[in-house]
Amino acid sequence: MSNTKKENIVVWILAAICLLTLGWFARQLTFKLPDMSKHAAAAPLVSVKTVEESVVNPPKRYVGHVQAVQDVEIKARVSGYLAQVNFKEGGSVKEGDLLFKIDEEDYKARVGLCKAQVAKAEASLDRCNKMLHRLESADARSVSLLDLDNTRADVATAKAALTEAQANLALAEIDLKHTSIYSPVNGQIGQKLVSKGDFVSAANGVLAKIVQRDPIRIVFSMTDRDFLDYKARAVGGDILNNSAAIVLPDGSDYKVRGQWEFIGNEMSADTASLPIWLNVANPDGLLIPNTYVTVKVDGSFTAKTPVVDIAAVTRNVQGAYVYTLTPSNTVEMCRVELGASDQAVFAVTKGLSAGARVITEGIQLVRPGMAVELKK
Secondary structure, eight states, rough: OOOHHHHHHHHHHHHHHHHHHHHHHHHHHHHSSHHHHHHHHHHEEEEEOOEOOOOOOOOOHHHHOOOOOOOEEOOSSOOOOOOOOOOOTTOOOOTTTTEEEEOOOOHHHHHHHHHHHHHHHHHHHHHHHHHHHHHHHHHGGGGGGHHHHHHHHHHHHHHHHHHHHHHHHHHHHHHHTTTTTEEEEEEEEEEOOSOTTTTEGGGEEEEEEEEEEEEEEEEEEHHHHHHHHHHHHOOOOOGGGGGGEEOOOOOOOOOOOOOOOOOOESSOTTOOOOEEEEEEEEETOSSSSEEEEEEEOEEEOOOEEEEEEEGGGGEEEEEEEEEEEETBBBEEEEEEEEEEEOSEHHHHHEETTTTTTEEOGGGGGOTTBBEEEEEE
């Protein structure tokens, strides 16, 4: 046998071995593949919710500015060296608490001097009154009219001197009283701007500042349309009988609603809005002056409409739609027009009626005309 024939036989044998090997692997792979026909035939599981009618009344939101109801700058009314500072910076103070004490020795001395001047004026008036009484009681022939007129003038001068001395005494006592500086309101006091031993006077400016934080005020502006709509729904016809919810800067709801306290008497010509004040209890001090919060005013009252969960709504270029189920659990696409939302449901203004079954879970698994099974 020639070498060429031997080589051909070897090639045919190797080719046969390769074909047998590939066939074996194909058979093994076929045994391991799952039967996809069963899975393709299985209906997808979905969750549905029956459409009900309700009022979707989302609140309208406004930016509110937190302000102190009372903001007091403490100043000195008399001059002198500061003898005492009787508060802790950043602490709470009550109306009538002693904050600062100015050295009062000079003012006590002035009060004593004024008292002496009053006593002197009283003595002078008494002497003049007695002299006038003697002249008026004496025989008219023994008293000249000039002496009588002079004595009467002396009495009037003494009375004026006494009034002046009494007024000076009152001013001196007022200055003495103002050496003690008390808190005029309840609130939280800030940093002291002077220290013990400093010379203070009215020209020094602010010594400290007190901010009332409970209750506190929130100021926001409402558009003319919103105001007219809200006023029409006010409790008892009086808008001040209403309240509003507050959202803190971190997004959490404040536990106390704000009571309407003040409404501006004219609209802003630039923004067509009206300033509104809320009075809010602030026992924990969470509302800090000059911060910004969100004011939620109850929305307009509307008629009941069908509502659907936000999770059930899908959108494409043609608009919003939901998937509904027929009585035989077949999927249908339903185009809808949406109204207001309260972050949980949409009001449906067109395209859906109460009683319809809307798919809320498994939307990505279904298509129109597909049969589905309901999750238990």
